[in-house]
Amino acid sequence: MKVPKLLKTELSEKRFRKKVIRRIYIESERSFVLELYAKGADGRYRRPEQLNTEDTRRLQQLARSIKKNRGVLRTGKVSLLVIVIAAILVFNFVFKNRLLERALERGLESVFSARAEVDDLSFRILSGRISFAHLSVADREQPFRNLFELGATEVDLNTAELLKAKVVVTNLESREIGWNTPRQTSGVLAEDGRAEKEVSGDRGPRKGLSLNLGNLDAKALVDDQLDKLSSPAQISALNTRLKTLQQQWQLTVDKGRRDVVELSGRIDSVRSTDVRSLDTVPELQQAVADIREAATALGQLKNDAQAVKTQINAGREEIEAARSAFERAVDADVAYLTSLSDLSSGELRNLVSDLVAGYLEQTLGRYYGTARRVKGYADKLITGAKDKRPDKSRVSRRKGGANIPFATVVHPRFLLENAGVSVAGTGTSRTIEGSVQNVSSDPDLLGRPVTFAFSQIEADRRLSVDGALDRRSNRENDLTLGVQAANYSIELSEGLETLGLRSLSTLYRFQTDFTLSRLGDTADGSGVLELYDLVLQPAEGQDMLGRTLYETLGSVTTVAVEFDYTFSGRLSKVAARSSIDEQLSRALKDRVAEIAAQYENRLREEVSARIEAQLEENETLYAAFSELEQTAGGNLADVNAYEAVLEQKRSEVEKRISDSKRQATDAVKSELEKQLDQIKDKVPLPSLGF
Amino acid sequence: MFVKWIATLIVAVNANNRAGEVAAGISFALLLALIPSGNLLWIVLFIITFLVKVNLAGELLFLALFKLLAPLSDGLLHRLGAWVLSRPFLQDPFTTAYNLPLLPLSLFNNTIVMGGLIAGLLFWVPVFFLFRQLVILYRRRLRDKIAGSRLVKALGRVPLVASVGNAVRRIGGVYLSVR
Known part of the structure; x- marks a missing residue:
């Protein structure tokens, strides 16, 4: 040890x-x-x-x-701290850019709901600068196209705010920008269940202009409006009435005919009586009785025939009135259908306006769709409640304290103060400049709307767009947009056939102010489209309309079209007024009348075609009724003829009786005179009673 | 937990280390107790106490004790903090600090945080010297007597205390010389 x-x-x-x-x-x-x-x-x-x-x-x-x-320091723990710091530095050098690149891609994908790619991102923490070589965001609606892409870009961040977990971009500058560019891979996100709609390639061809003349389909219009026409109902009612009258009088008239025929025998018998051969009194009495009897029967028949004739005449007058009413109904129906059609003097007077309105409807409709999409992107950017979390929730649980506020600028969690792109064409004359300000996740906190401006100059063509996208809670409008374009060209070759033109090309200046309302996704605005240097190619077999349009447009140097428009959901309404409307109106006046007349005839033919069966039936019934009427008239005529015959015979018989009476009287008188002399007043003479 | 801290504190008081380490631990405990937790200031102070040689067992033990009592002083701390934060001549520095990165996360603009910080700093020195002197006096007057006592010897043989002592020795390097 x-x-x-x-x-x-x-x-x-x-x-x-x-x-x-x-x-x-x-x-x-x-x-x-x-x-x-x-x-x-x-x-x-x-x-x-x-x-x-x-x-x-x-x-x-x-x-x-x-x-x-x-x-005084704990070397072990200080060493641990040093290791942690070293690890952060290693992370900074090795993983930081990769992770940030991924985070940026995820953020863009969440906002735009489509794949985003960022290449060669570099983040310098101390200077607060991010740069990347390329950024592209796919178009969700067209997965094989990019919504936009940026070239080499530098982003200046507020590092102080970064430490507060807030991304405040003070400036973003890009030297290259593109939109609607093709992609090699699909931009659909893996979690997006939507089908990939487009494989690649350009947009579909632009549709032809919708000109109302082309929509004059009389057959379709009559088919569509048939339920609202009164003439079919009237002809049916007329036919029904004709049938009723026919059935009502046919038997009576037939019976009258039979009676007339039956009486004709007696009349013929009376007619065949040779009055001169009637010499005796009984013969004369018989003849008188026959005539009297026939006269009685004839009188009854005449009364009946006259009554039938009178009532049939009344029926005929009724039918004639109904036929007149039906003809008026057809006229009214045709007038109604004509009023529904777009072919009217007013419509053609606005021919150029309509032509431009069709073009604007497509162009502005795309702006409207884009504006709604931009609004959707802005909504996704706004984080809502996350930003509004009060500081108090991070304060101690101890009560009684208070946070003393000091003057400070509170930034939202995300803020892009300014972004600019400037592309000066190399080898071309194209120059693009664009900027956007105040893109934030909390517009209410920022207190300013997103403002943007874009301009493109290529040769003598100029396009500028500026506006404000407002998502603040106290906003009046979601989007206000101003678009100005100059020296752009329109070339149309489809949809002009009905105008008698093969192609139309023109340069134009365009200006509009577009407002997307806060309520109801309704967009409206107004503007001016000025066409100049018009070049028209007439179509082969040009009709009067084409010639008129060709000559009128060819006679002016500039056409100014003022327009107002409203978009709401899928509905769109564009009203345009051109400076040559009146001039064209005068030129087209005759043509309008001709077309209107032609169209009216077409409508009348179509309406007639719909009630053709009823008309034929009506003719048949009407003919039958006329025949019935003639029969009734014939009966009465025959009766009258018979009456004349009887009258004649009556006169003849009376004359014969008178003659016989006179002869007898004379003879008797002679005899009596002769015998009176012999037997005066002894033989009484018979009385004949006439 | 508390038994460990108590045992470790006893060991530390009797070990060959600076009396100031125990005193500093208790002073920091008072400072951390007076400042509401959950803000960057508290976290930074707490981390600092881990990096400097203070008696952690004593600090944690007294922190727990002081934390129980700290709410009683919130009224005074609030008034003190509000007074400091409302001083006109301090408005500019405070405004500048409030606009600096990270500093607002310290919640220095909270009256209790500011009051706790001021009071903690003011009390830190007297508490330090008081407990330092107490430890010195203990070591000079009582340690050897107590060290020879049956109680301490028995305590030193308690497995729990022994294991805690070993652990503290390994991690914190506190010298154990209980005999």
């Missing part, structure tokens, strides 16, 4: 006092050491070389405690 070096056999006085005695705090131990070491003549302290086991062990323990009493 050895004695530690600290308590070796011989020690200098200074060392003995300073390194040994001074560090022994127990009186008994100090006495033990002082007894063991004896001071020599040279001033040095010496102890016996050979010590017993107990003293040796005691010295060992004493030496150990003396060593431990040196200094």
Whole structure:
């Protein structure tokens, strides 16, 4: 067993006092050491070389405690702290960038719900600067395209706020930016169950303009509105009435016919009577009786025929009125259908406006969709309650204390104060500048909306967009956006056939102010589209409309279109007014009338086609009714003829009787005169009773 | 736990170490007890006591004891802290400190935290010297008498105390010389 070096056999006085005695705090131990070491003549302290086991062990323990009493720091724990710091430094050099790169990717993926990639990220803690070579975020709607990507970018962080677990980006600068760029891999997140909709490639071709002339489908319109038309119901009612009248009078008229035919025998018999051959009184009496009897029957038949004729005439008048009403109903139906169609003078007067409105509806609709998506991204960025956790929850559980507030700037958990991108084209004339400010996870705390500005200049083409995205609780609008474009071109070759044009190309200046309302996802705005340098190619077989449009547009140098629009969900409404509306209106006036007339005829034909069966039935019924009417009229005519016959015969018989009477009278008179002379007043003459 | 701390404190008082270590442990215990926990200041102070040579057993034991009594002083600490925090000439330094990184996590702007810190610092020195002197007096006047007593010898043979002593010796390097 050895004695530690600290308590070796011989020690200098200074060392003995300073390194040994001074560090022994127990009186008994100090006495033990002082007894063991004896001071020599040279001033040095010496102890016996050979010590017993107990003293040796005691010295060992004493030496150990003396060593431990040196200094005020616990070397072991300080070493541990040093190791921890070293580990942090190693982490800083080896893993920090990789972990931060991953964290940034995860953060972007959570906001944009699509895959994000960050390459070559470098984080310098002390300077608070992050830089990366490339960043891309996929488009959730188009997995094989990037929503945007940034080239070499530097991000300045507020390190003080970083220590408060808040990411405050004071400035972000990128020298390259791109959007809607193709991706090699799908941008769908693994946990996103949505199907990958697009494989690759460009967007689908732009749809043709929706011009209302192209929508004039008379057949479809009549099919669609058939339930609301009155003419089909009226023709059915008319036919029903015709059938009823037909059934009502057919038997009566037929019976009258039969009676007339039956009477005709008697009439013929009367007619065939040779009155001159009636010489005797009985013959004359018989003839008179026959005529009287036939007259009686004829009188009854005439009354019946006249009554039938009168009522049938009334029915006919009713039918005629109903037919007139039906024709008016057809006119009314056609007018109604015409009013529903887009073909009206007003519609064509706004032909250019409609043409532009169709284009704007597509363009602004994309802006609207993008605005809603941006709003969704902003909502995901806002952390809500996390930021609003009061400091008090971190304070001690002890009551009674109070936090004294001092003036300070409280930042949200995430804040991007300014981000800028500036791309000056190398080899091209394209220059892009963009900036965004005040992107934060707590807009209410920040008290400012996100503002942004973007401009692109390429040759003589200029595009600038600026606006504010507001997610504060007291906001009025979610988004206000201003878009200005100049010297851009539109080239259209589809959807112009109905206008009689093959293609249209023009340069334009465009300006709009777009507002996305806080309530109901409704967007509205207004703007001006100014078209100039119009180039029109007429279509082959150009019709009057095409010629008119071609000539009118060709005669102006500039067309200014003012427009207002509203988007709500899937509904969109764009109202446009062009500077040549009136001019085009005048030019198209005749064409409008012609088209309207043609269309009206088409509608009338279509309506007629829908009630063709009823019309045919109506014609048949009407013809039958007319025939019935003719029959009734014929009956009455026959009766009248018979009456005339009887009247004639009556006259003949009366004349015959009168003649016979006169002859008889004359003969009797002669005879009487002759006999009177012989037998005056003895023979009475018979009375004939006429 | 408390038995261990008591035993270890007794061992420390009787061991060959500085009387100031035990006194500093108790002074730190008072300081940590007066400052509400759950803030960066308390954590930093606590870590410091682990890095410097103070008697941890004594510190933890007295911290537990003082913590029981500390709420009784909250009213006074609040008034003291509020008075300090509202001094006009200190507003600028406090505002600057409040805007510095990490410092607000110390919750120095809390009246009890500030009052506890001021009171703890004020009491630290007298408590240190008081307990240091008491330990010295004990060692000078009573230790040898008590060390020879049956009680201490019996205590030293208690397995629990022996094992705690060994553990403390291994971790903290406290010299055990109970004889």
